[in-house]
Amino acid sequence: MIDYSNKICEACSVDAPKATQSEIEDFLKNHNEWYLATDVEFPQLRREFKFNDFSTAQKFTNIISDLAEEEGHHPSILLEYGKVTISWWSHKIQSLHVNDFILSSKTEELYNSKFQ
Amino acid sequence: MIDYSNKICEACSVDAPKATQSEIEDFLKNHNEWYLATDVEFPQLRREFKFNDFSTAQKFTNIISDLAEEEGHHPSILLEYGKVTISWWSHKIQSLHVNDFILSSKTEELYNSKFQ
Numbered sequence: 001m002i003d004y005s006n007k008i009c010e011a012c013s014v015d016a017p018k019a020t021q022s023e024i025e026d027f028l029k030n031h032n033e034w035y036l037a038t039d040v041e042f043p044q045l046r047r048e049f050k051f052n053d054f055s056t057a058q059k060f061t062n063i064i065s066d067l068a069e070e071e072g073h074h075p076s077i078l079l080e081y082g083k084v085t086i087s088w089w090s091h092k093i094q095s096l097h098v099n100d101f102i103l104s105s106k107t108e109e110l111y112n113s114k115f116q
Numbered sequence: 117m118i119d120y121s122n123k124i125c126e127a128c129s130v131d132a133p134k135a136t137q138s139e140i141e142d143f144l145k146n147h148n149e150w151y152l153a154t155d156v157e158f159p160q161l162r163r164e165f166k167f168n169d170f171s172t173a174q175k176f177t178n179i180i181s182d183l184a185e186e187e188g189h190h191p192s193i194l195l196e197y198g199k200v201t202i203s204w205w206s207h208k209i210q211s212l213h214v215n216d217f218i219l220s221s222k223t224e225e226l227y228n229s230k231f232q
Contacts, residue, residue: 054190058181061195065174074170079177079193081207091197 001030004098004105009071012092012099019096027101034104037087042094044076044087045104049111054081056115063110073099075107117146120214120221125187128206128213135212143217150220153203158210160192160203161220165227170197172231179226189215191223 004027019027027045028034037046051057061079064086068074078085088104090097120143135143143161144150153162167173177195180202184190194201204220206213 054181055185058178058185061177061181062174065170065177065195069171069174074197077195079181079195081190 001026002101004101005109007098007102007105009073009099009102012073012090012097014092016090016093016097018093019098019101023098023101024096027104031104031108033108040087042089042091043096044089045096045100046085046087047104047107049084049086049115051082051084051115057082057084060084060111060115063114064107067103067106067110071099071103071106073103075103117142118217120217121225123214123218123221125189125215125218128189128208128215130208132206132209132213134209135214135217139214139217140212143220147220147224149224156203158205158207159212160205161212161216162201162203163220163223165200165202165231167198167200167231173198173200176200176227176231179230180223183219183222183226187215187219187222189219191219 034045034047037044057079061077061084064077075086075088086107088100090100150161150163153160173195177193177200180193191202191204202223204216206216
């Protein structure tokens with residue numbers, strides 16, 4: 001199992017390598033709450049996070065938004081009452097990149113350290 | 117044409133009146149950028165707002181989140197790079213209520229006053 005939460009995002013270009021099926025499966029096996037969303041144009045790593053109210057969900061939205069700005073890699077964030085859904089993928093390669101494993105892991109870590 | 121931006125949200129109960137088809141059509145006729153989304157469980161008033169980058173989109177997300185908290189009525193907010201999609205509906209009546217016209221108008225007004 002690779003610990004992606006300690007890794008750093010690298011700039012992603014159009015010819016960057018796509019994550020392999022085996023890398024995706026390995027990530028999902030070790031991150032049970034995440035799943036591969038295929039109801040969108042390109043596959044995404046997605047997870048829903050539950051909260052007691054809207055304002056806590058808003059706080060988490062801002063924490064992940066700030067992470068995205070720091071890393072220069074941006075997810076889609078669906079903010080609803082008591083729920084935030086985060087989806088990571090790499091637009092430039094229209095697929096998943098190792099950066100998406102890294103940011104998903106960091107998202108998970110921020111949730112666990114601040115909201116659990 | 118009713119100016120909903122000056123109205124105030126009332127508490128919405130399960131037996132509150134649903135918006136009529138004619139009220140919905142009237143609202144949409146006078147708010148061209150909004151549309152009735154039907155790809156969800158209950159119909160929603162939805163609009164996409166474009167921005168130059170992620171951080172401006174995040175700012176708008178927070179402005180609308182703060183509005184939602186003040187009014188005690190919460191939309192879904194999809195935050196992406198350069199785009200925010202806002203959807204208003206009334207969970208309690210599983211439909212649209214006059215509150216959704218009011219909050220959609222206030223959303224529009226906040227966008228126009230701060231980002232246009």
